[in-house]
Amino acid sequence: MNYKVIDNNDIEILKSICPDRVYTGEEISEDFSHDELGGVKRMPDVLVEVLSTEEVSKIMKYAFENNIPVVARGSGTGLVGSSVPLHGGIMINLTKMNRILELDEENLTLTVEPGVLLMEIGKFVEEHDLFYPPDPGEKSATIGGNINTNAGGMRAVKYGVTRDYVRGLEVVLPNGEILNVGGKVVKNSSGYSIKDLICGSEGTLGIVTKAILKLLPLPKKAVSLLVPFPNLNKAIGTVPKIIKSKSIPTAIEFMEREVILSAEEFLGKKFPDNSADAYLLLTFDGNSTQEVEAAYEKVANICLEEGALDVYISDTDERKESIWSARGAFLEAIKASTTEMDECDVVVPRNKVAEFVEYTHKLQEEFNIRIRSFGHAGDGNLHIYVLKDDLTEDVWKKKLNDVFDCMYKKSRELNGLVSGEHGIGFAKKPYLFEQYSEEYITLMKNIKLAFDPKNILNPGKVCQ
């Protein structure tokens, strides 16, 4: 690709669009060169902080006419390099477009700008006795980022993923045109679902500048169960039996002792129990104590029949908080325990989770490298971290590569897919290309071209 190199004239024009919010050179923090895992780095040539859709549109029009690459960025909490400006150019920082625009209680929708944080949405709607179900662990992510990865989070077992809660989007296309797709409507069969294509497209097809989210009434009652098991296999093996019993917990997470110990150390707080090798953490929600009790008692009995050592019931906010704050800190805790890491976010059919995690245990021994995992046992989405520790750079790269090759191969064998919720970005492209046929990749490239014929928006990501 032959992109135009940013010059002073471009900077001046960007300054005329966004006065006082255009940054270059050392004015740009190094943070903008990478995301949360930092595996790939590059500084943008110019960083522009936008405040409105019109500004985004003007920037894109200019970039399109002048063949300048553009990357949109939220909080930068991604894990696969989606928001890294591989070709330099313009970075659009959307974090100041962070207003909650409208709560519509008659249509149960919330209209937001892309820079609103997930934690802010949760807090705001709960104050109105409403509920935005998608619940990724990283609460400081922006909603724009969540939409672009189609993040799922912990409540996907019962409530589905981000896409299921996006009713409408305002999107700026690569040529600067503003498109409104979907709306406050519940149903829509009015042409191809561009809304669903934008969800999960990792900033490569358009820039989301507004989102209409679907809300639900806030469940009145929620209870968490922490269930210790003698080993991970028994813990995860219980999950298909829970599903088959026709219970629908809100969340089913699995965790191992090593990760809990890391979280205890990281947070300086004790977890309610750390004596067992492996745990399931479940939540149940509903509108009455009876309803929730009936659901969790059945599941508690299944766990005990399958060899659970105990069942701890947490129905106070305080107890739930102590468990879930630990769960929320797993990624940070593992990260703090090593020098560098990379992660695998495969999703497999939920009755294959145990087999996959067991396999990662074998890899840990075979390659003599630390591997930690936790994840969403209820929806088959695993988060597996390979840790560098004190390996040399060369050995680390080689081992990581070999271990990842094995993991993604195993995932394909189990009819899994490369990414459950973190996306492909830059880092997982090789595995996407292995997963899909040439025909499939060509089709994705053609879709990309349908939106972005000059390939200026977030180039080098997903299928390119």
Place this chain on the structure above:
Amino acid sequence: MNYKVIDNNDIEILKSICPDRVYTGEEISEDFSHDELGGVKRMPDVLVEVLSTEEVSKIMKYAFENNIPVVARGSGTGLVGSSVPLHGGIMINLTKMNRILELDEENLTLTVEPGVLLMEIGKFVEEHDLFYPPDPGEKSATIGGNINTNAGGMRAVKYGVTRDYVRGLEVVLPNGEILNVGGKVVKNSSGYSIKDLICGSEGTLGIVTKAILKLLPLPKKAVSLLVPFPNLNKAIGTVPKIIKSKSIPTAIEFMEREVILSAEEFLGKKFPDNSADAYLLLTFDGNSTQEVEAAYEKVANICLEEGALDVYISDTDERKESIWSARGAFLEAIKASTTEMDECDVVVPRNKVAEFVEYTHKLQEEFNIRIRSFGHAGDGNLHIYVLKDDLTEDVWKKKLNDVFDCMYKKSRELNGLVSGEHGIGFAKKPYLFEQYSEEYITLMKNIKLAFDPKNILNPGKVCQ
């Protein structure tokens, strides 16, 4: 478009792919020239009944190489001409690919061929104490057709639409390649969501040859409420108050006395009540009597506060059946009451439904033409029928055109969209083109080209 005209050689090749299942000329029933409303007609040049994905793939490869248009067809219950072969060519009849392939109780999925009927899926999964929530009125539609219109049906208020229950698809592309998108997995962020693009694409992007559907546990208890109101405005005006009260009924339908009378006559059976001008019909489901009672009692009280004349509770299968079978017959009953009709399937934000239906009453008087409506008050999706009765062909065409222009204009004013669940097909293209900007339509055309560069699959539909 210059398509190749089918000749004897083509027929022979099709016969070599599907022996004894290739039909031409008078062997083809006139039924295959139109869908349920029949506004546009054309016979295919050749009809091929397929039994496998491989056959579909071979036919598409041949058609692609030879530039022959192809239309896929299920039960033909569409209402907008999506399955009419506007350019002749090959029609692929998928109704014999009608096997239920696998029920996976550990992953709660059902794998089916596209020709399985909606009523067969419902029956099959309920026998296993499971639930496929999408519930369009037309139960003799195929699942392939439902996926292609992204049909919603009556339970969308609580459960969402068809797309939400499609986890994976096997699709034959226009060039004959076979693609597997999604899978049994609950989450997926592995590249652009081609699965979601195929859903609702009305047979223009690929031919669905297999679908993996998401199931839920069957709710143990369901109750219907039939609520008479003194007028339609009061009935529909109550719906936003129900939503705002944070209740989630499974379905909220509205109906008027005239439509009930038509259904009574059509079915030769009495409806439980026909004394009021307008009704809401609600269902509630859950896992215990208490849970369901708590939900419907709250809603019943809201209805009474808003002026409902009574609340009839139906908790026996027999009573529910008598109400819902009448509801299911509305379309057929209205059709039987006139010589010809056309329908408008707009979706508006659910707090705008009353305003829209009132407007159709005004149009009925202004244009002196019979207009009947019923629909999904809970999700804002209306089904409005304009009836020809004894109008002459010219007057009918003119009035229908004028009335539709007014309705779609009104829908746009209310931030509604052209179609909630019946699609665009051929009949609603003018309104889609009015709804969206040129840029939007161009983007859809580009997406179509990404899948179908020769434009041989169901040409002349949706955005073309």
